Amino acid sequence: MYFRRSALGLCLLVLCYCSSYGKPPPPTGLNPPRKWFHGAAGYQKALDIQNNCRADIFLYFARPNTPNEKGLCAWYEKRGLKTLTVKRILREYIKVRIDLPGNPDNQRLARKFRVHKTPAVFIVHPNGWRGRCNIFSWEKRRPRLYSPEDLVEFMLRNSSSNYLPLLQWHLGRK
Numbered sequence: 001m002y003f004r005r006s007a008l009g010l011c012l013l014v015l016c017y018c019s020s021y022g023k024p025p026p027p028t029g030l031n032p033p034r035k036w037f038h039g040a041a042g043y044q045k046a047l048d049i050q051n052n053c054r055a056d057i058f059l060y061f062a063r064p065n066t067p068n069e070k071g072l073c074a075w076y077e078k079r080g081l082k083t084l085t086v087k088r089i090l091r092e093y094i095k096v097r098i099d100l101p102g103n104p105d106n107q108r109l110a111r112k113f114r115v116h117k118t119p120a121v122f123i124v125h126p127n128g129w130r131g132r133c134n135i136f137s138w139e140k141r142r143p144r145l146y147s148p149e150d151l152v153e154f155m156l157r158n159s160s161s162n163y164l165p166l167l168q169w170h171l172g173r174k
Helices: 002-021 039-053 072-081 084-090 104-112 148-157 161-173
Strands: 036-038 057-062 094-099 120-124 130-133 136-139 142-145
Touching: 036 039, 039 057, 039 094, 039 104, 057 072, 072 084, 072 142, 072 148, 084 148, 094 104, 130 148, 148 161
Parallel strands: 036 094, 057 094
Antiparallel strands: 057 120, 120 130, 136 142
16 A cells, blocks of 8 residues: 555656656747848848847857868757757747858848857847857867757846746756
């Protein structure tokens, strides 16, 4: 009899833990578009959309397939952007990718944001404020990609007050 109760209790505990851990983040109600915008023209479209829905812009500067960058953009995309944790949070942002060197408009935008190395990520608030998000730590001059949970935390800490419920949800999971 005791074994049945303790086994049942353990099953309920595991079920509750698993169901709370897998819960999606709370919605912000901002409803940004799901698609990615590209280039400086895409950034202008994102600014127009931002005026209506008040969502922050996730701005990602990349330099695809450049040998002297040691594949950091590909590494970040594969082990950072494409993880479930980051993808869930990105749903709440207007997403823009700027490929460098690209056209002169892309280069002007990179100078405006003072991007010297890629990958570089910024969160742009509706009021124009922009914060840079950390992607790598550099220990002994070698890059180490932050965990998906840390990447999300950097994003949310640089986000506007519209994202405070998401930050609280994320910190409650840690």
